[in-house]
Amino acid sequence: MDTFEDISQEEIDEIRRHVDEHGLSGLPGIVQDKMRDWRNVPLSIAVVGEAAVGKSTFINSVRGLTADDEGSAAVGTGDTTKEPTMYRHPYNEKLVFWDLPGVGTPKYPQDKSYLGRVGYSKYDFFLLLSDERFTSKDIWLAREIESLKKDYFFIRTKIDDAMESAKHSERDFSESRVLERIKNNCYDNFKAGQLAQRAVYCIDCYDKHKWDYTKLMEDILVSLPELKRNALVLSLSPLTKGLIKSKTVVLKTRATKVALVSGIQGACTSLIPIPLLGGALSVSLDVALLAAEVTFYLKQYGLDDESLQELSSRTNTTVDYYKDALKDGSAIMASRQSVKTYLMNVIKSEAAEEAVKRIPIEMCRFIPFVNALVGGTANFATAYYMLYKMIDDLEKDAMKVLDALIQATSSEVD
Structure with a gap:
């Protein structure tokens, strides 16, 4: 797993100044604005x-x-x-x-x-x-x-x-x-x-x-x-395998910030705690925010329904042709649940269990102030690990769709 250096020292200092002057109020919006900057x-x-x-x-x-x-x-x-x-x-x-x-x-x-x-x-x-x-x-x-x-x-x-x-x-x-x-x-x-x-x-x-x-x-x-x-x-759309990999790099830089915002929202609002596997621990996360981010990932990788429909139209195939290519893909693509429901199930099970084991050591090394911001490492760690794993899974799915696209277009040429 990569480190938490996706949040720069400059951003850490800005967050600290804001917390010193205003507490957690308004902080999620500041972090989210930075993620929206790419469209400006x-x-x-x-x-x-x-x-x-x-x-x-x-x-x-x-x-x-x-x-x-x-x-x-x-x-x-x-x-x-x-x-x-x-x-x-x-x-x-x-x-x-x-x-x-x-x-x-x-x-x-x-x-x-x-x-x-x-x-x-x-x-x-x-x-x-x-x-x-x-x-x-x-x-x-x-x-x-x-x-x-x-x-x-x-x-x-x-x-x-x-x-x-x-x-x-x-x-x-x-x-x-x-x-x-x-x-x-x-x-x-x-x-x-x-x-x-x-x-x-x-x-x-x-x-x-x-x-x-x-x-x-x-x-x-x-x-x-x-x-x-x-x-x-x-x-850009996921036109090539190189571009898909570039998307993964950029999306992973967002994952830290999204996890931080989700954890802060859980710490400073009245979100209902989500019990983790076994019931020994619970976390408070902004699941709606996390669902919006994963939906953004699906769009980026061309895996949302609209993108697959558009792709099928352009290649004279069917949506089922591309969905068949994902039969052995990630769980989220195979699931018929909404993104939010799917994430709730993931948070309660494997992602949380793995996060609590893996993240805290790295977190203490790279962003030691997270514990104070989100009321404990579990909030941040669970969100981060889940998003990070989701990006890796969806990259593989996007590669499968691209392979299917290449096969479809080469068949047309033949």
């Missing part, structure tokens, strides 16, 4: 490149939409983007993707005014897309972005078309050899254009599990400062 972190991503390289398709893909969904970016074969157009993420309005007009069009010619006219300063980073070949315009645009000290990721789109073409034209077709050839061509052009060497991400917007889509997402996350990284992780 602005993140603007520019998607740029020549006309018809697939910018709109990529924007729809990363937002989990198709071209005919409400709010999707217009997809076409020509210059469909006339002005910088923003597309908010459906789950977080502060996360904005900007579809920028293709460079070299009559209205946006290839000159020094281009990036200024599209408002380069407001973007956190650029995604530079190119399709069938690396052009002089790509080199020019990359130079301009570099000169402005902005980060960018070079993405090679329409790899599926390149693969199909190679299959029909090459006697000894090799997917890995085609990818190597595409990337080497890009590297050669980087060198010829006197650009800094960087990764080339070969992707298929319609199949996120092929080639470099996962690596692209991972590298974007690594490049961001912590607050923006966490906001992006919690905003």
Whole structure:
């Protein structure tokens, strides 16, 4: 089990000051506000490149939409983007993707005014897309972005078309050899254009599990400062296994705070104590808060009914197809109880028993003030252990659903 360092020293000091001045009154709200901060972190991503390289398709893909969904970016074969157009993420309005007009069009010619006219300063980073070949315009645009000290990721789109073409034209077709050839061509052009060497991400917007889509997402996350990284992780759907694992990391940082709030609520309100297994001990927890947090986890991992229904619709399957993939999954997915009822049963049984045995030693080492805040270690320990275990279980469930998705989509292609 990880340590309790998910609460920073700065946060501990803030909690102590508040308790010294105001007691426990208002403290749960302060801690909860910190957990909501991720939806107040602005993140603007520019998607740029020549006309018809697939910018709109990529924007729809990363937002989990198709071209005919409400709010999707217009997809076409020509210059469909006339002005910088923003597309908010459906789950977080502060996360904005900007579809920028293709460079070299009559209205946006290839000159020094281009990036200024599209408002380069407001973007956190650029995604530079190119399709069938690396052009002089790509080199020019990359130079301009570099000169402005902005980060960018070079993405090679329409790899599926390149693969199909190679299959029909090459006697000894090799997917890995085609990818190597595409990337080497890009590297050669980087060198010829006197650009800094960087990764080339070969992707298929319609199949996120092929080639470099996962690596692209991972590298974007690594490049961001912590607050923006966490906001992006919690905003995106569980598109890849790497993103699922990133969600687990971020959600575990919340578990400590949620457990603390639940314990405080139990200590300073008239919540009815919950007897633990054997009746030797009882805890007072805000079960409604814990249920809301677990419901949040289900949404994050794409395991709630709405997400599974949406997934089945997009893949021409049934919800039962994905539920069958979870037959050997976690107990909460197999249970027909409400989340709150399920948690009550868990608290009374295994989670509490394990928590009392495992947590107190670590707790005394990392956050010694918890005992005073929540009226004993059992409140906090029970909530924390239960949430932590729930996150691990749901991560495994999300991986099962993703495997089923990959199987479904690969069957469609075959």
